[in-house]
Amino acid sequence: MEKDALRRADFKTGLTLIAFSLWFLAITLAFMPFRETYAGVENVWYVSPWIFPSIVLTLLLVLSVILTVNAVLRGAYGDVIEVPDGRLARFRLTRLGSLMMMALALASAAGLVFLVINIEKKIAFTIEEAQWLADPSTAEIFSWWDPFAIIPLVATSLVLILSLAILVAAAKRGQAAGSVLNGDGQWYRDEAFIRFAVIVLLFVELVYLLIPRVDFFVAVLAFLSTFTVCFHLDRADIIRRWMVLYLAIGAGVLLAFPTGLAGMVNGAIPHLTDVLILLAVVALMVVQWRETAADAAMRADYRTCLIIAWVTPSILTPVFRFGLLVPLPHEGAVVMFLHEVRYLLRQAGVLDLLSTGL
Amino acid sequence: MEILDILAALSDHFFLRVGEFGFKIWELITPANILILFGATILGIVFGALPGLTATLGVALLTTLTYGIDNNTAFIALLAIYVGAVYGGSYASILLNIPGTAAAAATAVDGYPLALRGEGGRALGMTTTASLIGTVFGLLCLILIAPMIIDLALKFTTFEKFWLAMFGITISGTLTSRDLVYKGWIAGLIGLWLACIGQEQLQTFPRYTQDLPELQGGIEVVPVLIGAFGIPQIIKVLRNRAALGKPAEFKRILPEFKTIARNLHHIFRSSGLGVFIGAIPGIGEDIAGWVSYGVAKNTSRHPETFGKGEVKAVVSTECANNACIGGALIPLLTLGIPGSPPAAMLLGALMLHDVTPGPMIEFENPGFIMGFTAILLLAACAMWISGMVLAKQVVKVLKIPPSLFMPIIGVLCVIGSYALGLQIINLYLMVPVGIVAYFLTEMEYPIAPLVIGVILGPMADENLRRGLMVANGDITEFFTRPWCIGLIVIIGLTIMTQIPAIRRAVERSWNRFAGGFVRPTDGNE
Numbered sequence: 001m002e003k004d005a006l007r008r009a010d011f012k013t014g015l016t017l018i019a020f021s022l023w024f025l026a027i028t029l030a031f032m033p034f035r036e037t038y039a040g041v042e043n044v045w046y047v048s049p050w051i052f053p054s055i056v057l058t059l060l061l062v063l064s065v066i067l068t069v070n071a072v073l074r075g076a077y078g079d080v081i082e083v084p085d086g087r088l089a090r091f092r093l094t095r096l097g098s099l100m101m102m103a104l105a106l107a108s109a110a111g112l113v114f115l116v117i118n119i120e121k122k123i124a125f126t127i128e129e130a131q132w133l134a135d136p137s138t139a140e141i142f143s144w145w146d147p148f149a150i151i152p153l154v155a156t157s158l159v160l161i162l163s164l165a166i167l168v169a170a171a172k173r174g175q176a177a178g179s180v181l182n183g184d185g186q187w188y189r190d191e192a193f194i195r196f197a198v199i200v201l202l203f204v205e206l207v208y209l210l211i212p213r214v215d216f217f218v219a220v221l222a223f224l225s226t227f228t229v230c231f232h233l234d235r236a237d238i239i240r241r242w243m244v245l246y247l248a249i250g251a252g253v254l255l256a257f258p259t260g261l262a263g264m265v266n267g268a269i270p271h272l273t274d275v276l277i278l279l280a281v282v283a284l285m286v287v288q289w290r291e292t293a294a295d296a297a298m299r300a301d302y303r304t305c306l307i308i309a310w311v312t313p314s315i316l317t318p319v320f321r322f323g324l325l326v327p328l329p330h331e332g333a334v335v336m337f338l339h340e341v342r343y344l345l346r347q348a349g350v351l352d353l354l355s356t357g358l
Numbered sequence: 359m360e361i362l363d364i365l366a367a368l369s370d371h372f373f374l375r376v377g378e379f380g381f382k383i384w385e386l387i388t389p390a391n392i393l394i395l396f397g398a399t400i401l402g403i404v405f406g407a408l409p410g411l412t413a414t415l416g417v418a419l420l421t422t423l424t425y426g427i428d429n430n431t432a433f434i435a436l437l438a439i440y441v442g443a444v445y446g447g448s449y450a451s452i453l454l455n456i457p458g459t460a461a462a463a464a465t466a467v468d469g470y471p472l473a474l475r476g477e478g479g480r481a482l483g484m485t486t487t488a489s490l491i492g493t494v495f496g497l498l499c500l501i502l503i504a505p506m507i508i509d510l511a512l513k514f515t516t517f518e519k520f521w522l523a524m525f526g527i528t529i530s531g532t533l534t535s536r537d538l539v540y541k542g543w544i545a546g547l548i549g550l551w552l553a554c555i556g557q558e559q560l561q562t563f564p565r566y567t568q569d570l571p572e573l574q575g576g577i578e579v580v581p582v583l584i585g586a587f588g589i590p591q592i593i594k595v596l597r598n599r600a601a602l603g604k605p606a607e608f609k610r611i612l613p614e615f616k617t618i619a620r621n622l623h624h625i626f627r628s629s630g631l632g633v634f635i636g637a638i639p640g641i642g643e644d645i646a647g648w649v650s651y652g653v654a655k656n657t658s659r660h661p662e663t664f665g666k667g668e669v670k671a672v673v674s675t676e677c678a679n680n681a682c683i684g685g686a687l688i689p690l691l692t693l694g695i696p697g698s699p700p701a702a703m704l705l706g707a708l709m710l711h712d713v714t715p716g717p718m719i720e721f722e723n724p725g726f727i728m729g730f731t732a733i734l735l736l737a738a739c740a741m742w743i744s745g746m747v748l749a750k751q752v753v754k755v756l757k758i759p760p761s762l763f764m765p766i767i768g769v770l771c772v773i774g775s776y777a778l779g780l781q782i783i784n785l786y787l788m789v790p791v792g793i794v795a796y797f798l799t800e801m802e803y804p805i806a807p808l809v810i811g812v813i814l815g816p817m818a819d820e821n822l823r824r825g826l827m828v829a830n831g832d833i834t835e836f837f838t839r840p841w842c843i844g845l846i847v848i849i850g851l852t853i854m855t856q857i858p859a860i861r862r863a864v865e866r867s868w869n870r871f872a873g874g875f876v877r878p879t880d881g882n883e
Contacts, residue, residue, distance in 0.1 A: 006537065009801045017544065024551070024566070046826035049563040052819040053554045060547040063540045070538065192597045199593050200793060207772060207785045224765050231596050231761035304762065312766050316773060324426055326777045329785075 007071045014068030018106065021061040026113045028053045068102065101163050108160035115152055195231070198243070202227050205250040213257050215274040215332025220313040222249055222281050228305035229288075235298060238288055245284050249277055271333035278333065375501075375728075382725070382732040391434055398435040399740040400748065402442020404755050407450050407458045410595035410764060413443035413643075415771075417703040418584045421710065422774040429711050434733050436707055440700050441493055441737040444643050444679055445745065448485040450756060452478055452672075461643030461682075464651040464675040471667035483614040484669065485676040486745035488625065491618070492677035493738035495629035496636065496684020497731045500691075503637075504727050507692040511717035516825040517836050521845035523818035526695050526810055528849050530640030532856060534804035539856040541803045549811020550818065552577055559820050572783040579812055580706040581775035581784035582791050586808065587699070588771035589792025590799050595760045611749050617669060624654055624670045625677050632678035636685020640810040642698035643679040643686075650678030684734065691715050691727055695814065702809045710778070 028050045045051075202223060210219035226246040230239050256262040256273065265272050285306055292299040317335060320326045322342060328335060398420065405416035416439045424432035447462025452469035465485065472481040514522070527550065531542025555566045556576025567573040618625065628650040635646040654674040655664045664671050686697030687704075694716040696702035708715055719726055744752075775788045795805055829835040836842055854860050 006801065010538075013801060027566070044831065046831040047560055047823045049558045049561055049565055051826075052822055053551065053565065056547050056550045056554070060544065060551065063544050063547065066540060067538070067544065195597050196593055199596060203589070203768065203772075203789055203792075207789050211772065211776075211785060212782055220769055224769065227765035227768065228762060231765070232759065308762055308766065312769060316769065320773060320777060324423065324777070327780060329776055329782060 007074045010067055010071035014064050014071055017064035018061060018068065019109070021057045021064060022109055022113050025054065025057045025061065026116060028057065065106070072102070101167050105160060105163040105167065108156050108163065111156045112153070112160060115156060198230055199227075202230075202246070205246065209250045209253045211329045213253055213262070213273075213330055214277060215271065215334050216328040216330060217313045217317050217334035218274050218278045218281070218332065219330075220316065221309055222246060222277060224309040224312055225281060225285065225305065228308050229302070232305050233298065233301055235292075238291070238302070241284060241288065245280060249280065252277075271336065274333035378725070378728055379501075379732060382729050383736065386430060386434065386729075386732060386736060391431060394431055394435050395438050395736055395740045396744060398438035399442040399737060399744050400752070402439035402444075403446035403449070403741070403744060403748075403752050405439065406443035406446020406448075406462070407752060407756060408758070408760075408763065409450055409454075409456050409458055410591045410760055411443075411767065412459050412587060412591065413440055413461070413700040414587045414703050415584070415591065415767070416440070416443045417700050417707065418580060418587065419767075419770050419774045421580060421703065421707040422777045424707070425710060425778065429713070430729070430733075432707070432711055433730065434736065436704060437730075437733050438737040438740060440704065441489075441680070441683060441734070441741050442744070443700075444683060445486070445489040445676070445741050446752070447679075448482070448489070448676060449749070449753060452481045452485065453753060454756060459643075461647050461679040462675075463644060464647040464679075465672055467651065467665055468668045468671035471665070472669075472672065475667055477667070479611045480614060480617075481672055482745070482749055483611045484617055484672055486611065486742055486749075487614055487618050488673045488676040489680040489745075490738050490742040491625055492629050492632055492680030493683055493734065493741070495626075495677070496633050496681040496687075497734045497738070498684070499633045499681075500684045500687050500727070500734070501731050503688055504692050507688060508717050508720060511693055514717075514841065515839075516821040516828060517839050518841045518845065520818055520821040520825060520836065521842050521849070522693065522695070523814040523821070525845050525849055526639035526814050527807060527818075528852050529638055530810045531804070531807040532852050533638065533641050533645060534806045535802075536804070537802035541801075542807045545798065545803045545805065546807035546811040549808040549813075550815045551811075552582070552808075553812050553815020554819065559816065560823055570783075572781060577787060577812070578779050578781070578784050580703070580710070580778050581788050582812065583703060583706065583809060584771050584775050585788035585792035586795040586805055588767065589789070590796035590805075592764050592768050592771075593796050594799075596764055611746055618673065621670050621673045624674050627653065627657075628674040628677040629681040632681030633685035633688075635678070636682035636697045637688045639689060639695045639697055639814075640699070640702075640806040642700075642806060643682040646678040646682040646685075647675040650674045680738075687730070687734070691719055691730065692717065694817070696810065699806050699809055702806075702813055705813060 206219060206223045210222065214222075223246075226242045229242045233239060253262075253273075256265070262273050288302065289299075289306075292302045317328070318338060321328055321331075321335060321338070331339075401420075402413070402416055405411045406413060417436055420435055420439050424435050427435075443459060444461050447457055447459030448465045448469065450456050450458035451462040451466035452473050455466050455470035457463040457466050469481050469485070472478065527546035528543065531544075531546045532539055533542075535542035553576070555573060557564050557567075557574050564574055631650050631653060632643075632646045635641050635649060636643070651664075651671055651674060654670055655661045658664065658668075658670065682698065683700075686701040689695045689697045690701045690705055692715075694705070694714070696705050705715060713719070713723055713726065771788070771792075772785060775784045776782065778784070795808075798808075799805060825836060826833065837846065855864070
């Protein structure tokens with residue numbers, strides 16, 4: 001990545017890491033036992049489960065702040081220049097101004113976290129033991145709707161929202177700073193981004209939708225067919241159809257399984273959903289095969305994609321299921337069929353012959 | 359006479375150890391083991407040769423396949439793929455000018471010009487033999503140094519172990535960062551935080567589990583690492599349309615013993631560097647290759663020849679990156695701290711096979727280090743034979759487009775992550791970890807410290823609290839013990855030397871100090 005783009009990325013990452021560490025620090029301090037009894041055992045502070053995560057998150061917070069400030073100082077959030085149409089932009093910030101706005105955002109975020117923790121005394125240590133954290137005068141317990149709780153909460157939230165809004169607005173209006181949030185152009189049309197998005201989509205659908213609910217063989221067949229076609233072939237129409245089919249399969253699984261429709265269907269005819277998906281994939285393979293008849297090179301590439309899509313699960317499924325004895329995430333139509341084949345082979349004595357031969 | 363007695367005792371001990379080593383090798387040589395040895399080595403060479411596939415990913419995927427096999431066979435497969443993959447990177451480096459693995463990046467600088475001159479076969483012959491020598495050097499260091507480290511580590515208490523874990527994170531983050539140094543530290547801290555997820559060891563309090571029973575046991579290391587190393591590679595390789603290109607042609611591959619003999623001093627220096635760098639937690643073979651290249655160039659009488667097909671450059675980098683294997687196994691086996699990312703994966707594999715690396719390894723598994731070293735020697739020999747005999751066939755693999763083999767790797771990552779624990783949550787975690795790891799690598803965050811953090815997190819957490827328990831809450835115990843002070847000083851110096859203001863002050867002081875010994879001259883003298 002170029003240095004300028006890297007510093008802008010550092011700015012965004014830094015803010016994300018600050019938010020991450022503050023959030024989990026709040027959870028750590030609020031919900032982990034400090035001194036009170038846990039599981040029947042009296043606790044002491046030095047064996048409390050929050051010590052190590054707190055140290056780690058605090059160090060992470062410090063380094064994230066350094067990262068963000070460094071990104072700003074090295075030009076991620078550079079001096080705002082005049083906008084091209086000559087109008088004066090609102091929220092024009094100099095480097096110093098942007099640093100101050102960030103500090104204000106950070107301080108208000110930290111204050112908000114502190115208030116959330118201290119209201120209703122969610123943390124177990126007393127104010128006397130943490131003098132450096134709080135003013136003893138706020139040591140009373142408040143409920144959420146008490147004015148002494150609501151007013152600071154609302155005020156701190158407003159300051160945080162306002163400072164972030166100013167930062168974002170200034171970034172959008174300033175040409176150099178605009179790239180902090182919006183990037184240098186229509187990044188979503190960039191081919192590299194599209195390819196990245198497609199890979200992520202393919203994996204997300206495979207892992208979260210198909211693998212837990214569809215036969216492993218069928219899921220991998222659909223995944224590999226789409227993946228290899230999308231990245232190995234250069235025909236937009238073929239790629240589009242495979243993506244539409246793959247997304248349609250995912251949408252169908254998303255609709256049919258949580259609603260119980262798939263259960264009803266599979267109850268009537270076992271593994272019907274697997275068979276339907278398999279048939280859809282095979283049908284598209286056949287249709288596309290015919291369409292590539294005119295182009296020998298395209299057909300050869302398409303054939304290679306299909307071979308990989310079929311051979312890979314054909315090897316992996318029996319190796320993992322019958323060789324390594326790993327139960328597959330979902331064993332549906334094809335895996336059950338392989339079980340039957342194995343049973344028949346064993347009945348016929350073929351498996352015993354093979355094992356003695358080996 | 360006393361000296362003679364000592365010498366006699368030493369030589370008895372030496373020959374006893376040699377005999378023990380030979381017996382271990384003899385025990386391992388069975389037809390099935392030899393088949394697996396060569397199969398895994400060739401698979402490793404293929405993994406190393408194909409850009410986008412790494413030794414770490416190869417070891418990770420093979421870990422899932424060897425889960426149910428007996429220990430010796432499993433370790434043969436894992437070490438063979440490790441050695442093969444580190445060596446295999448030189449194929450793409452020399453023939454395509456695209457490093458197959460990061461470890462072979464330095465080899466491309468002089469290896470590819472050699473191939474362009476029609477000396478591709480010679481270059482491959484040199485890298486094959488140099489890799490063998492480097493691996494053997496590394497394993498000799500492992501045998502010699504491991505017992506000393508174990509003796510030292512047995513004297514460590516909880517206080518020293520806590521600082522050792524922090525040292526591992528700090529040094530790994532410092533040396534692997536290519537951009538800002540604190541990016542490495544941030545990666546290490548993220549790894550430490552990930553290790554906190556799950557029931558903690560002392561009170562079994564569930565941390566960050568969101569009431570999910572699947573997270574009570576914490577995050578499984580191997581599936582997460584598969585995601586962290588596999589998915590970013592798939593995305594990186596397929597994100598752009600670039601094809602690999604046609605590999606350079608070459609004729610026979612010869613062992614090049616004469617060339618090796620002429621460069622013996624480079625070999626020993628590079629191997630020593632490789633072992634030293636491998637022994638530092640989380641650094642790995644790629645740094646070893648570049649450091650060795652840099653030293654070879656700086657110490658050469660003709661540095662201008664580097665980059666144009668200099669033989670000693672190729673020999674130095676390959677010796678170093680393979681010697682790094684033995685070096686990385688030293689802290690792995692003796693302290694339980696992996697010296698490189700593939701060693702981190704090996705750590706996961708060892709734990710799966712009920713072998714807990716650390717100072718107690720020889721007590722719980724007598725003769726383990728000797729056996730492991732014997733396997734490493736067999737793997738090195740198999741790598742050399744495969745390289746000499748099968749190079750031309752392996753090179754054909756380079757013609758396979760990434761768009762065909764990367765999707766298969768994706769499926770292997772998915773089934774591999776699931777197969778280890780049979781938990782679907784491992785898959786659910788693998789994808790977001792992989793995507794986050796991709797973004798982190800794009801923004802030049804090193805992943806090795808994150809891996810080290812995940813592995814060393816429990817060690818740091820337990821030893822911190824156990825130490826405080828022993829000291830009844832007195833934290834000064836962490837700062838007053840001799841070894842603790844030493845580790846704190848090293849950590850402190852590592853951090854301080856990265857601060858720009860301090861570096862500039864040190865440089866100015868050094869220039870002033872050095873300037874006092876150099877008499878300024880004018881042109882007339």
